[in-house]
Amino acid sequence: MEVARQLFSQKGYHGTSIDDLIEAASIARGTFYLYFESKRAIFDELLNELFITLAATVRRIDVGPGAKPPLEQLNVTVDLIFNTLMENRALARILLREAVGIDADFDRKLLDFYGRIEALLMSAIETGTEMGLVRTCDAKLAARCILGAAKEMVTYSFVENDPSRVDTQKVGHELIAFTLQGLFT
Amino acid sequence: MEVARQLFSQKGYHGTSIDDLIEAASIARGTFYLYFESKRAIFDELLNELFITLAATVRRIDVGPGAKPPLEQLNVTVDLIFNTLMENRALARILLREAVGIDADFDRKLLDFYGRIEALLMSAIETGTEMGLVRTCDAKLAARCILGAAKEMVTYSFVENDPSRVDTQKVGHELIAFTLQGLFT
Amino acid sequence: MEVARQLFSQKGYHGTSIDDLIEAASIARGTFYLYFESKRAIFDELLNELFITLAATVRRIDVGPGAKPPLEQLNVTVDLIFNTLMENRALARILLREAVGIDADFDRKLLDFYGRIEALLMSAIETGTEMGLVRTCDAKLAARCILGAAKEMVTYSFVENDPSRVDTQKVGHELIAFTLQGLFT
Amino acid sequence: MEVARQLFSQKGYHGTSIDDLIEAASIARGTFYLYFESKRAIFDELLNELFITLAATVRRIDVGPGAKPPLEQLNVTVDLIFNTLMENRALARILLREAVGIDADFDRKLLDFYGRIEALLMSAIETGTEMGLVRTCDAKLAARCILGAAKEMVTYSFVENDPSRVDTQKVGHELIAFTLQGLFT
DNA sequence: TATGAATGAGCGTTCATTCAT
């Protein structure tokens, strides 16, 4: 699995053959199929892993009384997510690059994943609007904007020549600032 | 080409075989190779078409005296781009979905394409900052945010069950509002 | 035909495509098939041409009374043949290089051609033996030896970096000397 | 390999398809590529085999004191080579028939092979001349003559209706006689 | 007579998957 993570991340799904996999893992062809039903299956498993890791990282903003200020919570959450993604860079790279095209099943899965994030963001926006913190807007479209900006920021962090040097905190804060204030003075 | 546009758009590059292509076009194998050097070549041609169409659509905001207000120009430009993309939906779908993984050459091309957009956005942000219209921020990161949000919005328009019904104007305006004001009241 | 001669000679039968042919001749695809039944057919025609030219060159040694000395006649004939081959270098190259493997029909043709030469040589040897000029030997095998040595000598003349500079007369005489005297002192 | 030897020998390189090969060998397409990198590769391997076998057979004539008479040694060597070729008839057939035209690489290989033989023969001739055994002649051309005669003799042995019946010893002796004495009485 | 667009059988090669050991 570790090997597959690296290979899929580097060469993509189509660019990685079972041969690459078993050679890098120093196992026999048959052994691979002993543990994974198919090439597709290990890819799935890999991404599920990331989904679970991410799901564990995302936390709802607590707006209850006595909670820390929402903005501070937001900063913390974004930091957490960015760090998780950077720690699982290989997997995250796959998620963001192999966006689509594996097959219909995978496409649906991906849509689902982003759909859930979108729903989360939407409800946050709606809550914010109710609380008078967020301006009125089409929550769905706004959620999409946030998601898009976030995806791009993360992707950017991987594309940089030396990802390990990217200041994820700065990237996160810039994203939050952009999301909340936009660009106007 | 029309057939290829549709097929690549629906099933992706890897998911579309020469067989699919020639059957859908009702031509013989050899005929395909009479007009296109390779599978890769037709894909390239297809995307170049879109690149050119897009390049012709994008217009710099005129900040000179006597020009229309920048915001209005921005609205018009975004509308134009959105409409162009919707009119070339199949191609745009390819551009946004076949994110990467065809081959190194194509990856570079894609990076180039987005790089140029990013540069455009960056210089716009910097100009805006100089004019005092735009708050100080990391222009590069901000440009990425805009790009990401825009990509997502466009993608969203294609993913909708019935893309022809998406109100591109509304999507565009929401994107601009998000970009300029953010979400805060 | 001229074009085909050159191309077949340079790139061989399999290495030359109809495309090469028509492009070099600046004619259309259909025009080619108007004049030649197939790729095989033009190749055949080309070699027939050489066969005919060669047949016209070969002359039996006249051993009748009043004729020039056989050795002198031999020298003249060999010179003639070598010069003919050098003048039709392209064709000869094909004959010697594309030795076999086009198809069964062509193989038979080639066998025939060399068979006829062998027969010619055999009868010459037998005549020579009867006249007491030639030592007793297996005429067929000896004919083969001569044929082989001759083929190699001609081939050599084409393989040389600059065939036009090869002294065909010297080559011919060396071949005759070898054939008649062998190598012993 | 055995199957390939037969097929290449019978139908030539171009005339033999992977399909022919795998059908004759009763293996699956993939199995072929498990053992050979390509069609070219198996052909190469096959001929290398013969090259090695032949190289092991060729022996320099020992002219030192106490050695057997050169002529006897020559007879033995030629016998050895002829027998080796007859034992590896299929391979030898390929070598002699697929003269050229597979590709540039193979052409070079072939040229090399014959070049080395020629060099061997040349040095033998020169040694012979120094020892006063061989008449003065152009060693290179003479070597070519021998090579040509030998090739033809071997080819002849394969072309005969029943090659297994050819008296290789007789062929070899005739070749030697021809080479040394020529045809004159 | 000349054209060249169209054809399609055939090629060499790849690679995810199976299964007897």
Next chain:
DNA sequence: CATGAATGAACGCTCATTCAT
């Protein structure tokens, strides 16, 4: 548990040949 030899469908591509104009 582990192996790796064997599989064969599928792929992208070539090229000699045909035929309507």
